[in-house]
Amino acid sequence: MGETLRRPQGTLGRLMARADRLNRLNRIFRAYLPPHLHDHVVLVRLDQDDWTVHADSSSWATRLRYALHNIRETLGQQLGIPLPKPRVRVVPPDFPPRPRRPRLTLTQRNAKLLEVTARNVPDPRLSAALRRLAQHAGASSGAA
Template sequence: MNNRFMGSLGYRLQPKSDVTDRYHPKRQATTHRPEPLRGLLGGAANELSQLVARAGRLERLRQRLKGRLPAELSGHCRLANIRGDTAVVSCDSAAWGARLRYLEPQLLDALNRQEGLSLRRVRVKVLPHTAPPPPPPVPGHLPQLNEANADLLEATARGIADAGLSAALRRLARRGRKS
């Protein structure tokens, strides 16, 4: 789809073949007869509708694969893509990927037989999930040290030979004592 003729309201403007834009003589001017965007996106031959259909098919296969995996594995592995005769599955870690590789023959058999696919192999990609960063600390709010932890710090300080570290632990323990 040529975005050059997209209007600001989501309508595609039809080019006039006999008139040029007076500010840009090499460009064609556009008419003000908008064509609804809905009509452009609805066709079966449209690339966007094909992409949406493929994404929907992959999501259905992803859910079916999740149901066929053992419970401990299903939360760590997911179908990422189907490329030709290969199912690409992403896993959280190499350990989960190794466990998935042991199940490859059963997975291929199930997907081919029950889903009507003709897959020959499973390619495992390790994509570790990164944990979201912790929320920033609230300004002026310091964690409180309770009495039990102050006792543990004091006991640890008594068993440490390094005088500087021992003194630092004792100072920290005093902050946990109620005055």
Template sequence: MKKQTRSVGDYLRSDPLLRQLLSQQEQQRQLCDQVHELLPEQLRPHCLATVLVRDRLRIYADSPAWASRLRYLTRDLGAALRGAGIKVGGIHVRVLAAGRTPRRRPHAPRNLSPESARLIRQLSDEISDPMLSAALRRLSRHTG
């Protein structure tokens, strides 16, 4: 007896919970497309996803800078979406964490000029607080 092969899509659509998740995902994609159409061209690639929960729309941006730019448009965007028949009570813009930490550029150690070191040493000799005086002497040794 030969088994009939089924596509993954058939399996996904056969489970009620998965079917509901697929439907929600499609609704979110359509909403994201609608939001993209209302955004200026330069902002569209930076709006990664949208989620509507009750009457609150969350827009996910790819960086804090672009999220800030999107926040300036929330009032007009909300009005345009309501005009299109979408119930939006408020819009919140968030940054979507990319799962990676930003790379830090190593920087060269900072050193005092000889003149600054001399002035700090001179000041440390005139300070009556022994702990502060010792800290200033240590600092004065960081010359380049």
């Protein structure tokens, strides 16, 4: 089945050949890349027309730019093509969404403390703000 999919005729065969070429280039690229960057960058395209690498954050992109400057000529010689100036793009990895935190509620006890504090604060604007906050106490919340 694998040989059938890799036949050069047809769209799928061309796509598989392109993926194989990119994997081969990625292995060569990683051999020249400093080890601390391996987990933070992905080679997207590498040929004489375009050289694109994705980094997972702006700080890794900066480190990558310095590294690419040092390896560009040697890598081009290894591949036998003149490499253009590399393009580095920041593409954050996909993370699952954070779980939502439960909504905070103001207890009746804390609302009373806010009201007492509001009566004893000399600043009228702060006192009014504390009173407004105290009004947000949940009717069903218990004492904390």
